Amino acid sequence: MGLNYYQIKKHILRSRKLVIRATNAAASGHPGGSFSMAEILGCLFKKHLKFDPSNPQWDDRDRLVLSKGHAAPGLFSNMAVAGYFPESELDTLRKFGSKLQGHPDLKCPGVEFCGGSLGTGLSYSVGIALAGKIDSKDYRVYTIIGDGESDEGQIWEAAMTASKYNVDNLTVFLDRNFIQQDSYTEHVMPLDKKLESDDLSEMWKNTSRWKTGEKWKSFGWNVIEIDGHRVEQIDAAIKKANVTKGAPTMIISRTIKGKSLEHMEDNPQWHGKAPDSDIVPIINVELDSQFMIAPSIIAGDMTNLENEIKRCVYGRADYIHLDVMDGQFVPTKTFDHLKIKELRSLTEIPFDTHLMINEPVKHIQNYIDVGSDIITVHAEVTDESSFGEIHDVLKQNQIGVGFAINPETELPEWSYKFLSSVDQLIVMSVVPGKSGQKYIEETHSKMSRLNSILRENNFSGYIEADGGVNLENIGSVFADGSRVFVGGGAIIGQGDVRTAIREFRDEVLKSRRRILLDKANELGGSDLVNKWINLHVVGTKQEQIKKIAKETGYL
Amino acid sequence: MNKPIMTDMRSEYAKTLIQVGKDNPNVVVLGADTTDSLKTSNFGKEFPNRFFNVGIAEANLVTVSAGLAVSGKISFASTYAIFLPGRAVDQIRNNIAYPSPLGKKGLNVKLVVSHGGLSVGPDGGSHQQIEDIAIMRVIPNFRVFIPADTIAVSKLTHLMANEYGPFYMRMARSKTPLVHSTSQDFQVGKGITLRDGSDCTIVSCGITVHMALEAAEILQKEGISCRVLDMFSIKPIDNELLEKAARETGCIVTTEEHNIFAGMGSAVAESVSDSYPVPIKRIGAQDMFGESARDQEVPLLLEKHGITSFNMVKQVREIRNKKL
Numbered sequence: 001m002g003l004n005y006y007q008i009k010k011h012i013l014r015s016r017k018l019v020i021r022a023t024n025a026a027a028s029g030h031p032g033g034s035f036s037m038a039e040i041l042g043c044l045f046k047k048h049l050k051f052d053p054s055n056p057q058w059d060d061r062d063r064l065v066l067s068k069g070h071a072a073p074g075l076f077s078n079m080a081v082a083g084y085f086p087e088s089e090l091d092t093l094r095k096f097g098s099k100l101q102g103h104p105d106l107k108c109p110g111v112e113f114c115g116g117s118l119g120t121g122l123s124y125s126v127g128i129a130l131a132g133k134i135d136s137k138d139y140r141v142y143t144i145i146g147d148g149e150s151d152e153g154q155i156w157e158a159a160m161t162a163s164k165y166n167v168d169n170l171t172v173f174l175d176r177n178f179i180q181q182d183s184y185t186e187h188v189m190p191l192d193k194k195l196e197s198d199d200l201s202e203m204w205k206n207t208s209r210w211k212t213g214e215k216w217k218s219f220g221w222n223v224i225e226i227d228g229h230r231v232e233q234i235d236a237a238i239k240k241a242n243v244t245k246g247a248p249t250m251i252i253s254r255t256i257k258g259k260s261l262e263h264m265e266d267n268p269q270w271h272g273k274a275p276d277s278d279i280v281p282i283i284n285v286e287l288d289s290q291f292m293i294a295p296s297i298i299a300g301d302m303t304n305l306e307n308e309i310k311r312c313v314y315g316r317a318d319y320i321h322l323d324v325m326d327g328q329f330v331p332t333k334t335f336d337h338l339k340i341k342e343l344r345s346l347t348e349i350p351f352d353t354h355l356m357i358n359e360p361v362k363h364i365q366n367y368i369d370v371g372s373d374i375i376t377v378h379a380e381v382t383d384e385s386s387f388g389e390i391h392d393v394l395k396q397n398q399i400g401v402g403f404a405i406n407p408e409t410e411l412p413e414w415s416y417k418f419l420s421s422v423d424q425l426i427v428m429s430v431v432p433g434k435s436g437q438k439y440i441e442e443t444h445s446k447m448s449r450l451n452s453i454l455r456e457n458n459f460s461g462y463i464e465a466d467g468g469v470n471l472e473n474i475g476s477v478f479a480d481g482s483r484v485f486v487g488g489g490a491i492i493g494q495g496d497v498r499t500a501i502r503e504f505r506d507e508v509l510k511s512r513r514r515i516l517l518d519k520a521n522e523l524g525g526s527d528l529v530n531k532w533i534n535l536h537v538v539g540t541k542q543e544q545i546k547k548i549a550k551e552t553g554y555l
Numbered sequence: 556m557n558k559p560i561m562t563d564m565r566s567e568y569a570k571t572l573i574q575v576g577k578d579n580p581n582v583v584v585l586g587a588d589t590t591d592s593l594k595t596s597n598f599g600k601e602f603p604n605r606f607f608n609v610g611i612a613e614a615n616l617v618t619v620s621a622g623l624a625v626s627g628k629i630s631f632a633s634t635y636a637i638f639l640p641g642r643a644v645d646q647i648r649n650n651i652a653y654p655s656p657l658g659k660k661g662l663n664v665k666l667v668v669s670h671g672g673l674s675v676g677p678d679g680g681s682h683q684q685i686e687d688i689a690i691m692r693v694i695p696n697f698r699v700f701i702p703a704d705t706i707a708v709s710k711l712t713h714l715m716a717n718e719y720g721p722f723y724m725r726m727a728r729s730k731t732p733l734v735h736s737t738s739q740d741f742q743v744g745k746g747i748t749l750r751d752g753s754d755c756t757i758v759s760c761g762i763t764v765h766m767a768l769e770a771a772e773i774l775q776k777e778g779i780s781c782r783v784l785d786m787f788s789i790k791p792i793d794n795e796l797l798e799k800a801a802r803e804t805g806c807i808v809t810t811e812e813h814n815i816f817a818g819m820g821s822a823v824a825e826s827v828s829d830s831y832p833v834p835i836k837r838i839g840a841q842d843m844f845g846e847s848a849r850d851q852e853v854p855l856l857l858e859k860h861g862i863t864s865f866n867m868v869k870q871v872r873e874i875r876n877k878k879l
Binding site: 063105106107109112113114116117120123124125126127128129130131132133134135153154157158160161165 | 583604605607609610612614615617618619620621622623624625626627628630645646649650653654655656657
């Protein structure tokens with residue numbers, strides 16, 4: 001089984017957009033804490049939670065307790081996407097007569113806990129877990145607590161109780177976003193270590209500052225520490241918790257409050273404030289513009305691919321792009337599924353397997369079995385029937401369905417009917433076969449042709465740019481519509497992979513900021529451009545955005 | 556009156572819990588390091604997997620009980636009065652009373668406490684809860700009982716196990732005199748007329764019920780016919796019975812070991828003022844904290860606040876002159 005990465009990502013994106021829609025309609029609410037836990041809830045709802053929206057009280061369902069109840073918009077949005085009620089119902093959030101109260105409430109079928117008064121959800125979860133044990137039920141209890149609410153003594157009363165009664169059917173996520181209502185947690189009441197400066201990034205620079213995991217370990221819990229925005233880490237942590245016997249599991253999830261909107265990220269102001277209506281369309285463009293960096297390891301030392309994987313992990317790559325070449329479809333030969341099997345145990349980062357082989361339909365099962373998360377096959381070696389077969393088997397195995405076209409290939413018409421369920425489209429910008437080639441400039445015009453076909457056919461996947469992508473062209477490739485960027489020589493070929501990836505991200509970010517300024521200007525001229533810029537108050541973002549605005553003549 | 560039979564509410568409660576636990580496998584019992592004192596640990600010996608001692612952590616006690624209840628259990632959570640309403644009101648409100656599954660009101664948790672009121676004695680004012688009725692009766696969805704004797708304790712424990720929803724029941728620390736017969740029926744919101752009378756009504760609860768009966772006996776000798784009600788169900792209160800008493804006896808004295816503000820007496824006054832206003836005199840703790848008193852000195856402590864049968868007699872005599 002694959003990670004189901006793209007489906008989870010889409011669920012998360014829809015949920016985030018609903019949080020914006022709902023809090024905007026309500027003119028109040030808590031987007032910041034809804035966004036910091038967005039990936040956690042997305043993984044739970046899309047993959048791990050057992051539930052039935054048509055029978056919310058199903059006895060054997062897993063229970064989700066949102067102890068940090070102010071993040072209700074996040075919970076309700078996930079429930080809507082999961083099918084509990086129509087998405088339009090989010091417009092009633094916090095309004096008189098709505099079942100979507102300001103804080104989670106049993107009035108809304110499917111909600112398990114009335115949140116609002118902080119620090120109590122963990123004790124409640126222990127009660128549910130104990131009931132499950134008494135009744136020999138297999139359900140699990142998943143609980144989200146906040147770091148701010150960890151100030152409450154009752155959290156630690158519950159921690160002791162869960163440990164005493166060995167409730168191993170309880171998995172708790174600490175949404176460790178470092179911000180509570182007044183300020184940074186490490187100012188108000190440190191969980192790790194008191195922060196002397198006003199620079200939150202201090203908390204990320206030196207992991208020896210992190211003490212929260214030790215606290216929970218000392219209370220007898222199974223503790224797993226992850227990046228709470230990385231789907232694959234959340235997924236792996238949940239799986240580990242599921243097989244842990246004799247102790248409850250605490251997943252310390254380090255997150256960013258307001259994650260995925262630059263002006264909200266790490267900004268305490270967005271703890272409990274709704275976005276203005278004129279800003280919402282710009283926000284939606286920003287949310288639609290999430291991107292991933294996928295280093296291609298064949299650009300490295302082919303005799304030591306294990307080490308190349310380790311470099312990708314160190315570099316914090318989003319995917320690892322695996323170019324499988326058979327020496328027939330392309331002249332070069334790289335490796336096959338057996339190598340991927342060896343590499344799989346080295347990391348949880350999604351494997352983005354790109355099959356440049358003849359007759360992929362004959363080999364697809366091998367690549368599924370070795371643990372690929374996304375598998376892409378080429379238009380040149382598939383037809384409607386074989387791609388249909390590949391498409392179905394990948395979907396069944398929760399693997400992202402990828403389709404690739406070479407520079408000289410146009411999207412075949414037979415493929416249109418699949419486009420609405422294809423997860424990833426690779427648009428080759430070099431002739432496949434070897435790494436180190438130059439980006440083919442005609443790809444830009446090809447992209448604009450493609451975009452209209454994709455729109456007409458309801459493509460909702462991600463476009464991956466593969467071939468010759470570098471710091472000079474990545475901004476324009478992003479502007480063309482690509483959201484995943486394969487980096488060969490430009491990343492793996494560099495001495496410091498982490499720096500190379502960060503520079504890739506920075507360039508994409510610049511391009512994205514420009515697009516968002518364009519949007520602001522289009523919608524509201526210089527007033528809205530200024531308003532948008534002024535929302536960015538944390539760190540040096542505002543200066544950087546102003547610089548772009550000056551270059552484009554908006555300032 | 557004959558010398559009353561004294562029995563222990565905590566023992567009766569614990570014994571009854573084992574009965575209801577046998578009748579219903581969904582009954583669970585929770586404690587907070589007072590399970591020997593309340594004798595609920597006996598339930599744990601009988602049903603080890605349905606008994607949870609969460610330590611000295613009352614907030615946790617309340618909320619864990621709520622989690623069990625929302626999952627289909629009938630939670631009985633017990634400790635001393637001073638440590639529940641006085642300490643964990645947020646959890647009581649937000650985790651038990653407020654969450655209402657569709658079609659229901661609150662979660663199925665029974666908070667049963669001992670050591671209510673001034674009669675706690677030697678532990679002193681820090682342990683004498685005289686505010687709990689005030690706290691509990693303003694929380695929507697809660698029903699509030701103060702039983703007068705062990706017969707009431709046993710019957711009300713059965714009643715709570717069988718009736719869905721949040722309840723608060725306050726017991727006394729010391730042994731209490733039996734005032735009810737074993738055939739007495741107990742219903743939510745129904746007071747009990749223990750003695751009929753036509754000149755005045757004493758409305759009482761808990762340990763003051765027996766005092767009220769003594770007072771009525773004394774008054775009888777003076778030719779004053781005094782009605783005595785056991786208003787064990789403080790919320791909901793028996794409006795009908797109170798209106799009848801007001802109409803038929805024309806004046807009311809209330810007695811309780813709780814602050815005179817916002818306790819049972821206040822509930823009676825609220826009810827009667829809505830239905831048939833008559834003069835009412837409230838006897839109770841005089842808006843002062845309690846203090847230590849050895850068991851044999853507890854009557855002195857109660858006397859300091861006027862909680863005696865002699866004061867009831869005195870108040871009845873006086874209020875009769877104020878009838879409208």
